Amino acid sequence: MLANGPARFGLVTRALHWSIAALILVQLPLGLRLSGLEPGLANLWLYGLHKSLGMTVFALMAIRLVWHVYSPPPAPLGGGWQALAARLVHWTIYALMFAIPLSGWVASSATGIDTVLFDRITLPAIAPVSEAWESAAFAFHDIATKLFMGLLALHIGAALKREMDGDGTLTRMIRG
Ligand code: HEM
């Protein structure tokens, strides 16, 4: 089944969840690596890779958002504070998955260098060329990714804990 049900994750949501998760798990260490580099010709491709994968996440998130308006995902299992906490964490993760690539794009635009995806698609600049914009947007990118890492640790920990408790939370995100 492609669509989500009242208690089931459909194939589209599961494919989006796991493909975006895989990209994120590459993006975080890659970004951390970049922040310790001095940009130069030899490592420019790494910046290109990070920007390309990051904007892919952004595009997939847009699809995920539209899909979830059309086919809402099921509410978290159980009730009480755990379900509420799960919702809160999911929503914040959602917001960050838009805000992080967007701030990367703003910061990159502000450097005055073209943002080129997969060596082919040149994105328009979405911010003026300005050192103030550049440092503010990179500072935001930095803080937002740190917050994101904390929430992901919580998210993954909670998913594993609930699976060990045997409530089927992880199983339904894997097999539906
Ligand atoms: C899923 C999306 C993304 C994630 C998870 C992510 C994550 C990160 C992380 C963790 C850092 C290191 C931050 C620091 O310690 O200062 C970073 C740096 C960076 N990101 Fe991203 N990023 C994403 C998308 C993007 C996009 C779309 C762009 C540009 C179009 C971008 C451009 C950069 C650049 C240029 C740096 C290096 C900044 C520096 O030199 O300090 N990122 N990213």
Ligand code: HEM
């Ligand atoms: C690394 C990046 C990840 C991101 C950005 C992420 C994001 C999300 C989001 C936003 C949801 C809410 C459902 C939706 O709207 O699609 C969700 C659900 C879920 N995630 Fe992740 N996730 C990640 C990784 C993981 C990993 C590694 C696991 C497994 C250990 C996992 C297990 C789950 C489970 C089991 C659910 C379903 C929760 C429920 O039944 O309500 N996620 N995830």
